[in-house]
Amino acid sequence: MPLTDTQIRSLKPESRPYKRADANGLYIEVRPTGAKLWRYKYGFMGKDNRIALGLYPEVSLAEARRLRDDARRKLRDGIDPLAERKRDKLVAQYRAANTFGDIAKEYIDKSVADGRADATTVKANWLLDQLKPIAAMPVADLKPVEVLAALKKIEARGKYETARRARSFASRVFRYAVATGRGESDPTAVLRGALIAPRVTHHAALLEPEAVGAFLRTIDGYTGNAITRLGCQIAPHVMARPGEMRKALWPEIDFEHAVWSIPAERMKMRRPHAVPLSRQVIAYLKQLHELTGPEGFVFPAFHTSRRPMSENTLNQAFRRMGYSRVRLKT
Structure with a gap:
C-alpha cells in the first residue's frame, strides 16, 4: 500500500537504517539519527540505481512522488537521472569558478598544457597579479569601466606598457570565458585608445x-x-x-x-x-x-x-x- 503522511510521521528511528516503500520504486529510508530520506530505486541498462530525492518533511510526500515521476519520464526517454544529476553538478561547479581570477588561472593552466614557453607563463601570472582589483569579481558582471579602473591604477605608477599588456592579457581571458560559456563579451574591446600610449624606446644599434x-x-x-x-x-x-x-x-x-x-x-x-x-x-x-x-x-x-x-x-x-x-x- 502507498504511504500516507500519518504513517511517515509515525516512523521511529531504530538502531539500524530501515526503509518503507511507497510505489513505483519510491521509498523512504529512516536513519538511526531520525532523519528520513526519500529515495527512488530504478533499473537502467541492466543495472539497479538509486537516487536521493531529499529529506522529509522538507520534501513532502507529494513532492517526492512528483520527483519520482520526473525521473521515470527521463528513463522513458533513455536518460539516466542519476548520471544527469552528476553531470549537472559538475557543470554547476564549473560555472561556479567564474571570477576573473579563477578563469585567468584556468586559462594560464591551459596555456601550460598547450606547451607554451615557461617565460610566457611567468609573464601571464605576473600580469594577473597586476589585475588584482578585478580578480575576485564575476567575469560576466565586469563592465568596461571597472576593467579600465584597474588598468588606470597601473598607469598611475607610470607603467604604460604594463597597462597595455595587462589589457591584452585581460582580453584573452575574457574571450576564453566566452568560449567556455561563462562570459558574454570582451569588455576590453571598447578600451582601445583609452590608455596612454607608451613611448617607444629605441635601443642603441650599431649600423656603420x-x-x-x-x-x-x-x-x-x-x-x-x-x-x-x-x-x-x-x-x-x-x-x-x-x-x-x-x-x-x-x-x-x-x-x-x-x-x-x-x-x-x-x-x-x-x-x-x-x-x-x-x-x-x-x-x-x-x-x-x-x-x-x-x-x-x-x-x-x-x-x-x-x-x-x-x-x-x-x-x-x-x-x-x-x-x-x-x-x-x-
Whole structure:
C-alpha cells in the first residue's frame, strides 16, 4: 500500500537504517539519527540505481512522488537521472569558478598544457597579479569601466606598457570565458585608445661597418671570464635570444655539419630551430668545448655546471666594455 503522511510521521528511528516503500520504486529510508530520506530505486541498462530525492518533511510526500515521476519520464526517454544529476553538478561547479581570477588561472593552466614557453607563463601570472582589483569579481558582471579602473591604477605608477599588456592579457581571458560559456563579451574591446600610449624606446644599434668592427675588436680584448668572453663573441654571429643561447647543450652542437639544433621547448614559437654556424663560431665553440664540454651546458653558471649562465651575464659584460646601451633582447 502507498504511504500516507500519518504513517511517515509515525516512523521511529531504530538502531539500524530501515526503509518503507511507497510505489513505483519510491521509498523512504529512516536513519538511526531520525532523519528520513526519500529515495527512488530504478533499473537502467541492466543495472539497479538509486537516487536521493531529499529529506522529509522538507520534501513532502507529494513532492517526492512528483520527483519520482520526473525521473521515470527521463528513463522513458533513455536518460539516466542519476548520471544527469552528476553531470549537472559538475557543470554547476564549473560555472561556479567564474571570477576573473579563477578563469585567468584556468586559462594560464591551459596555456601550460598547450606547451607554451615557461617565460610566457611567468609573464601571464605576473600580469594577473597586476589585475588584482578585478580578480575576485564575476567575469560576466565586469563592465568596461571597472576593467579600465584597474588598468588606470597601473598607469598611475607610470607603467604604460604594463597597462597595455595587462589589457591584452585581460582580453584573452575574457574571450576564453566566452568560449567556455561563462562570459558574454570582451569588455576590453571598447578600451582601445583609452590608455596612454607608451613611448617607444629605441635601443642603441650599431649600423656603420666601422662601429661594428670596433665593437667586435672590443669583445676580442675582453679580459674577464673566458666563458663570458666567448659567449659575447658568439652572440653577434648566431642572433639567438639569450634564453636560447645560455641554455644551449653540447649534444645540440653538430661540429661536423656546423649546425646548432635548438629544440622546440626553448623556442618562443615552440618550433625546433637550426642555426648555421660560421667558421668563426665553430672556432669559438671548440675553445669552449675544452672549458665546459663534452656534456651539459655550453655556457654553465660560474658556481655550478648544473645550471646555465645567468641571464644578465653577457649584458653586464657589454656594459663593462663601455657599451652601456647595448642590450641583448630576451
